[in-house]
Amino acid sequence: MSEKIRIIASEQAWIEGEAVQQLENTAKLPGMQRAVGLPDLHPGKGAPIGAAFASEEMIYPYLLGNDIGCGMGLWQTDLKKNKIKLDKMVDKLTGLDDQYDGDIQAVLASHDLAPSPADPFLGTIGGGNHFVELQKVNEVVDQAAFSELGLDKKRLVLLVHSGSRGLGEGILQKHVAAHKAAGLVADSEEGREYLAAHDHALKWAKANRETISSRFLAALRADGEFVLDLPHNLLTQTEICGEKRWLHRKGAVPANGGPVVIPGSRGSLTYLVAPVGDLENALFSLAHGAGRKWQRSASRDRLRKKFSADSLRRTDFGSRVICEDKNLLYEEAPQAYKKIDLVINDLLAAGLIEIIATYQPVITYKRRTRVD
DNA sequence: ATGTGC
Numbered sequence: 001m002s003e004k005i006r007i008i009a010s011e012q013a014w015i016e017g018e019a020v021q022q023l024e025n026t027a028k029l030p031g032m033q034r035a036v037g038l039p040d041l042h043p044g045k046g047a048p049i050g051a052a053f054a055s056e057e058m059i060y061p062y063l064l065g066n067d068i069g070c071g072m073g074l075w076q077t078d079l080k081k082n083k084i085k086l087d088k089m090v091d092k093l094t095g096l097d098d099q100y101d102g103d104i105q106a107v108l109a110s111h112d113l114a115p116s117p118a119d120p121f122l123g124t125i126g127g128g129n130h131f132v133e134l135q136k137v138n139e140v141v142d143q144a145a146f147s148e149l150g151l152d153k154k155r156l157v158l159l160v161h162s163g164s165r166g167l168g169e170g171i172l173q174k175h176v177a178a179h180k181a182a183g184l185v186a187d188s189e190e191g192r193e194y195l196a197a198h199d200h201a202l203k204w205a206k207a208n209r210e211t212i213s214s215r216f217l218a219a220l221r222a223d224g225e226f227v228l229d230l231p232h233n234l235l236t237q238t239e240i241c242g243e244k245r246w247l248h249r250k251g252a253v254p255a256n257g258g259p260v261v262i263p264g265s266r267g268s269l270t271y272l273v274a275p276v277g278d279l280e281n282a283l284f285s286l287a288h289g290a291g292r293k294w295q296r297s298a299s300r301d302r303l304r305k306k307f308s309a310d311s312l313r314r315t316d317f318g319s320r321v322i323c324e325d326k327n328l329l330y331e332e333a334p335q336a337y338k339k340i341d342l343v344i345n346d347l348l349a350a351g352l353i354e355i356i357a358t359y360q361p362v363i364t365y366k367r368r369t370r371v372d
Numbered sequence: 373a374t375g376t377g378c
Contacts, residue, residue, distance in 0.1 A: 066373050070373080126373075127374075128373050129373085164373095165374080168374095170374095173374095
């Protein structure tokens, strides 16, 4: 394996050969200095997911993929853990895939965002692995760090996973039409144009998660306080070992900006962790989740044989899954994902995290609208 | 992942 590559995973971790091959391929790209695979590394469309890449001079839009700015936002609600009325809450969460009926222009203005064709979709989560999850505390491990974030173990939190919808898609498509998987010189007209579009999508995606949270909180008739928001598909100029590098993160959460959330699948715990240790050697990045184990089509084929759709709408935690799109229900089932505990154990073994707390699902909202 | 593909 190239000395440019590091894979942070134990021998027991299930990492597909194709993902490792994809990581090897990225290390050969012109200007590429280092590539790090995180414990949730898995194959993507040409480029791996769960990885960070540091390059000199060149930037590679293809490594980031279409959902520029996709990430996790966390809000603490004023809903109490001991007063959960599941059926009533599920009934309230309707109409949330429709166009946002609030003031989109005001949201854009507050984030200093220029108009874009994706604006009618602001406030919608989209499909794929995107979700909104209401969670309750499972365990507080580091009370001081937990309190420091303003968190209260009696209160439910809202975790929002979404991105830049059609906006990032359009930016990648434009690049691919002209350059396919090839990169750009960062300091060129096209490079600067991509970076400007990227930065816009990054901000838009954050505004999207904020809008989604306010919609869901309003539907639940709850208030919420912002806790944190971190993208996991992004490109930044970052100093690494004393050199300015273009740091690409694809399914990798920044570990140089305080605590991060690493969610499992909807059937497992979510970890709130503090990055520690030699993060520079991990390109200041951590795993962004459990990582997919089975491809979408394989998940549908395998799980349809074993489980009814309704059985997948409840989890071992007693939580509910709101998802009327049956394909999505099977594609995103917990069985299709790796075990989050193993991902966390690998990060602990590498000395890169300390656990602050764990949360468990109460309600997982996937796209509710029926499309099948 | 996708104002969702043949």
